[in-house]
Amino acid sequence: MPTSVITANLLTKEYKGFAAVDGISFDVAPGESFGLLGPNGAGKSTTMRMVGAVSTRTSGELSILGLDPNEHGPEVRSQLGVVPQSDNLDMELRVRDNLIVYGRYFGIPRSEVGKKADALLEFAQLSDRAKSKVDDLSGGMKRRLTIARALINDPRILLLDEPTTGLDPQARHILWDRLFRLKEQGTTLLLTTHYMDEAEQLCDRLVVVDKGSIMAEGSPASLIKKYSTREVLEVRFGSERNAQVAEQIAGIGERIEVLPDRLLIYSDNGEAELARITAAGLEPMTSLVRRSSLEDVFLRLTGRSLIE
Amino acid sequence: MTVTLAPVRPEAARRSRFAGSLYAGNARSVVGRGLLATKSTNWAVVVSGFFEPVFYLLSMGIGLGVLVGTVSTGGQQVSYPAFIAPALLAVSAMNGAIYDSTWNVFFKMQYAKTYEGMLTTSLGPLDVAFGEISLALLRGAVYAAGFMVVMQLFGLNLAWTAILALPAVLLIAFGFASLGMAITSYMKTFQQMDWIAFILLPMFLFSATFYPLSVYPEPIQWVIQALPLWHGVELVRGLTTGALSIAMLWHVLYYLVMIAVGLVFTTNRLRALFLD
Numbered sequence: 001m002p003t004s005v006i007t008a009n010l011l012t013k014e015y016k017g018f019a020a021v022d023g024i025s026f027d028v029a030p031g032e033s034f035g036l037l038g039p040n041g042a043g044k045s046t047t048m049r050m051v052g053a054v055s056t057r058t059s060g061e062l063s064i065l066g067l068d069p070n071e072h073g074p075e076v077r078s079q080l081g082v083v084p085q086s087d088n089l090d091m092e093l094r095v096r097d098n099l100i101v102y103g104r105y106f107g108i109p110r111s112e113v114g115k116k117a118d119a120l121l122e123f124a125q126l127s128d129r130a131k132s133k134v135d136d137l138s139g140g141m142k143r144r145l146t147i148a149r150a151l152i153n154d155p156r157i158l159l160l161d162e163p164t165t166g167l168d169p170q171a172r173h174i175l176w177d178r179l180f181r182l183k184e185q186g187t188t189l190l191l192t193t194h195y196m197d198e199a200e201q202l203c204d205r206l207v208v209v210d211k212g213s214i215m216a217e218g219s220p221a222s223l224i225k226k227y228s229t230r231e232v233l234e235v236r237f238g239s240e241r242n243a244q245v246a247e248q249i250a251g252i253g254e255r256i257e258v259l260p261d262r263l264l265i266y267s268d269n270g271e272a273e274l275a276r277i278t279a280a281g282l283e284p285m286t287s288l289v290r291r292s293s294l295e296d297v298f299l300r301l302t303g304r305s306l307i308e
Numbered sequence: 309m310t311v312t313l314a315p316v317r318p319e320a321a322r323r324s325r326f327a328g329s330l331y332a333g334n335a336r337s338v339v340g341r342g343l344l345a346t347k348s349t350n351w352a353v354v355v356s357g358f359f360e361p362v363f364y365l366l367s368m369g370i371g372l373g374v375l376v377g378t379v380s381t382g383g384q385q386v387s388y389p390a391f392i393a394p395a396l397l398a399v400s401a402m403n404g405a406i407y408d409s410t411w412n413v414f415f416k417m418q419y420a421k422t423y424e425g426m427l428t429t430s431l432g433p434l435d436v437a438f439g440e441i442s443l444a445l446l447r448g449a450v451y452a453a454g455f456m457v458v459m460q461l462f463g464l465n466l467a468w469t470a471i472l473a474l475p476a477v478l479l480i481a482f483g484f485a486s487l488g489m490a491i492t493s494y495m496k497t498f499q500q501m502d503w504i505a506f507i508l509l510p511m512f513l514f515s516a517t518f519y520p521l522s523v524y525p526e527p528i529q530w531v532i533q534a535l536p537l538w539h540g541v542e543l544v545r546g547l548t549t550g551a552l553s554i555a556m557l558w559h560v561l562y563y564l565v566m567i568a569v570g571l572v573f574t575t576n577r578l579r580a581l582f583l584d
Contacts, residue, residue: 054428054583073329073583078430088421092345101344104337105429153429 003066005030005157005188006051010060013046020046022212023060028157033189035199035206037294039304043212044192045085048161051190053077065156078106081155085162087142089134095145096121096130099152106153116152124148124178140171147178158182160191164198176201196294208294208301215301220294227300228292229254233270235277235284236262245282252276257299264296329583330575331434338426338439339446357403358451361396362458368392368518381520382551386466393464394473394548395517398540400455401477402484402512404448409488410504413440414495417581424582433578437571441485448481459548467550476547480540483563486570487536493577511537536566 006028013021021043028034036044049055050062053069053076062069069076090098099117108116121127124144129137137145143163150158163179164172179202183189193199199206200220208215208223216223233253237245239261246258253265253273267273270289277284298304346354369389376388416422426436456474459465465473488504495501515537521529532538543559546552 052428056584071329074332074430074432077428078332080428082428084424084428086421088425090341090345090422090425091420092348092422093341097344101337101341102425102429104340105334105426105431107332107334107337107430 003030004028004063005065006034006190007063008047008051008060009062011047011050011057011062012059013043013050013055014058019058019212021050021057024207024209024212024214026207026214026217028188028190030156031186031188033183033191033202033204035203036190036192036209037194037196037199037203037206037298038192038209039194039298042209044209045161047209048159048190048192052080052082052159078153079156081150081153081158083143083146083150083158083160083163085165087146089142089146089149091134093134094130095126095132095134095137098134098145099149102149103152108153113152120148120151123151123181125174138171140167140174143167143171143175144178147175151182155187157188157190160189162192162194164193164195172198196298199294206294208298210298210302216297223294223297224292228296229266230268230292231266231270232290232292232296233265233267233273234262234286234288234290235265235274236286237282237284248282249277249280255300264299266292266296330432330579331438332430332432333435334431335435335438335442338431338436339442342440342443354407354447357407357447358400358454360403361400361451361455364399365389365393365396365458365462369396379520381549382546382553384549384551386549387464389462390464390466390549391545392518393459393462394545395515395541397452397455397459397473397477397548398480398537398544399512399517401448401452401481402508402537402540404451405444405481405483405485406448406488406504406508408444408447409441409485410492410501412444413489413492414501416440417493418496423578427578427582433575433583434571436578437489437574441482441489441571441574444485444488445478445481448485449478452477452481465548467548469546469550469552470548473544473547476540476543479560479563479567480543483536483540483566483570486567486574488570490570490573490577493574493581511535515541517541536562539563 004027009025010023011021011025012019012023024047026034036047038044046055050057050069051064053064053073056070064076065079067076090101093101096117099120100113103113103116104110121130124147126141126145126148129141134142134145160179164175167175176198179189183202189202191202203220205217205219207217216227218226236242242261242263243258246256246263250256253267255266257264265273274287274289369392373388378385378387379391381391423436427433453474491504515532515535521532521538524532539559539562543556546556
């Protein structure tokens with residue numbers, strides 16, 4: 001049984017009496033892809049900063065590769081790759097130089113770092129932009145360069161904070177593909193996201209975080225199984241009528257969630273529930289049957305949707 | 309979960325590479341980054357910093373010098389240009405060091421997130437502070453070395469000890485770079501940054517740069533003697549005119565303290581800002 005590469009026990013971070021992270025505990029095994037899922041302000045980034053050894057915890061225990069990041073900041077950081085939420089690439093340096101200089105910060109010898117930079121540019125599909133200015137790259141390219149930069153020291157754990165936020169769908173898919181390759185190679189990933197599809201694509205296991213606390217933990221599939229039904233029927237009656245209709249159809253499906261713009265009816269057979277609604281003489285403006293997602297899990301656990 | 313990673317390296321081996329959480333012994337990589345980044349610098353700005361004291365030397369030293377004649381310093385009479393040139397040499401070291409350690413540092417800290425990026429690597433805050441201060445010191449040293457050449461050409465190095473002015477200006481540049489970065493690290497707005505210029509100008513004009521300290525009444529002399537530039541001016545003037553005295557060691561000590569204070573404050577501030 002491999003030992004955990006990250007162990008957090010009642011990890012807490014307070015800012016002026018406010019607990020941004022309030023006693024969370026989790027373990028990440030080597031090679032695992034672990035996610036922190038939650039809305040903005042849930043404490044995900046603060047957790048990432050503590051794991052990344054750039055923020056000291058207020059209380060609790062934290063061990064990264066067997067080391068306490070409070071005591072051994074530079075040592076811990078030397079074995080991590082960090083992709084921060086907002087790109088902090090070095091705008092004064094060109095694309096390839098960004099990798100070289102970053103590698104030098106880790107003390108990688110000049111003779112090695114050039115080869116590494118070229119291999120990583122290849123991986124990030126940026127070889128033809130080696131001499132470009134960072135400013136001239138697109139958002140997706142900058143993100144890929146940031147990921148390449150985070151890999152320059154052969155990190156044992158890669159920390160990704162909202163890796164695809166702000167990217168267009170195509171750029172996201174390219175990025176997911178790259179991250180998936182890393183995962184296949186056995187890189188341990190710790191990522192935060194507020195995108196369900198991202199968590200489902202990349203995470204072996206995740207915790208749902210809200211207001212600094214962990215609400216649930218498990219694989220995406222097991223969380224959906226535990227906290228939601230197989231299918232979800234979404235119906236819209238117009239924002240005026242949704243709440244009123246919800247009372248009329250009470251009893252249909254296992255559970256009904258009333259959102260401002262639509263009703264969610266949880267059931268293992270969405271089509272059958274839709275038939276019951278129409279049989280009751282109600283005609284929804286639109287209807288959709290879909291599989292349950294982590295969004296539904298989050299809604300169930302917190303009573304709120306992730307992206308508001 | 310099937311992948312086995314390399315065993316965690318033994319504690320002892322890692323200890324040797326990192327001295328605590330502040331310093332990884334790799335400030336040179338920060339200097340390297342700075343040198344690479346200067347390729348994209350606005351060179352007109354850099355060069356103008358060197359010429360400023362040269363212009364003062366020409367206008368005041370040569371122009372005004374005709375009216376002034378000689379000045380008494382360290383028990384000897386020297387020409388007016390030879391009196392102000394060492395002061396301007398100290399000023400050029402200060403200018404170079406301040407240029408890098410204030411505005412450049414401010415930009416990297418507040419806007420470019422350069423230090424934030426550095427501190428997610430195995431670098432510690434002391435590596436960043438030391439590297440950036442070294443870079444600023446380097447610019448001061450380059451300005452000063454250029455000015456030394458100008459002085460030599462004009463025959464303003466009066467004694468062989470003038471050669472010792474080179475390490476002296478390194479010390480001066482180090483002091484200003486260190487303190488400059490420390491102060492800048494506490495600045496949050498452009499308005500606050502303007503205060504630095506507001507303090508530097510009078511210090512430049514009144515630190516016995518263009519006339520001896522003795523023209524001031526005693527209380528004012530105390531104030532001037534508390535300021536860093538006066539110590540630099542006196543140190544360099546003693547060396548280029550050959551008027552040595554044991555009291556010059558106090559000037560050296562002043563700068564050593566300034567360097568230490570700057571490093572301590574900069575390191576603490578970087579840690580507070582980026583490693584909270």
